[in-house]
Amino acid sequence: MEKNTYKLVVLVGSVREGRFGPVVSSWVAEQALAHGGFEVEVVDLAEFELPLALPAAPPKFAGADYPRPAGMAGLTRALDGADAVLIVTPEYNHSYPASLKAAIDWHFTQWTAKPVAFVSYGGAAGGRHAVLHLENVLTELHAVTIRDGLSFPNYFTAWTDGRPDDPQAAGYAKAMLDQLVWWAGALKNARAAAPYPA
Numbered sequence: 001m002e003k004n005t006y007k008l009v010v011l012v013g014s015v016r017e018g019r020f021g022p023v024v025s026s027w028v029a030e031q032a033l034a035h036g037g038f039e040v041e042v043v044d045l046a047e048f049e050l051p052l053a054l055p056a057a058p059p060k061f062a063g064a065d066y067p068r069p070a071g072m073a074g075l076t077r078a079l080d081g082a083d084a085v086l087i088v089t090p091e092y093n094h095s096y097p098a099s100l101k102a103a104i105d106w107h108f109t110q111w112t113a114k115p116v117a118f119v120s121y122g123g124a125a126g127g128r129h130a131v132l133h134l135e136n137v138l139t140e141l142h143a144v145t146i147r148d149g150l151s152f153p154n155y156f157t158a159w160t161d162g163r164p165d166d167p168q169a170a171g172y173a174k175a176m177l178d179q180l181v182w183w184a185g186a187l188k189n190a191r192a193a194a195p196y197p198a
């Protein structure tokens with residue numbers, strides 16, 4: 001495998017004022033760059049227009065003509081070009097934030113036959129409820145979810161100076177990224193070989 005072959009989008013899922021998401025995302029992006037298998041782009045949902053009101057037709061049928069707001073174009077472009085996506089999500093009320101749901105719902109083909117991995121954080125459950133819901137939703141969009149991920153319970157006592165205290169965290173990240181790069185390659189080849197039947 002060539003170095004930096006696959007385009008990875010690290011998606012910052014929370015847009016809340018004072019959010020912790022960018023801290024986790026920066027560290028995750030650093031791990032992904034060090035891994036060597038990816039070109040890494042951090043895509044922060046806070047930088048895009050993400051209205052809750054959707055157009056009349058679902059994006060599944062509208063294809064490239066889907067009438068998205070101009071302020072969403074950068075997000076759509078990044079998802080279009082991605083070979084893999086790594087979602088960084090907190091847990092809000094035992095699920096993931098509305099910002100992420102909006103970003104998912106405004107797109108469809110951008111997720112199809114692509115691998116998606118997860119890094120979560122939160123209170124006692126470490127954001128695992130959010131990841132379980134994301135796995136369920138992304139399956140509907142024909143994405144392939146990666147089994148291994150990272151979860152940071154009680155992150156407010158588990159991170160120092162922008163890095164997790166757990167010395168094993170980098171190893172867990174590598175395991176996840178190894179699986180993600182394998183799927184990125186397998187699915188990129190498969191998408192090139194034949195149109196996905198959806």
Ligand SMILES: Cc1cc2nc3c(=O)[nH]c(=O)nc-3n(C[C@H](O)[C@H](O)[C@H](O)COP(=O)(O)O)c2cc1C
Pocket residue numbers: 014015016018019020021022090091092093094095121122123124125126127
């Ligand atoms: C609306 C809301 C609901 C929350 N619900 C949960 C929850 O169900 N489980 C949990 O572990 N943490 C919950 N939290 C705490 C978040 O995990 C914590 O605030 C975290 O910092 C949010 O990520 P962010 O800072 O990137 O927005 C909630 C926070 C908010 C704002």
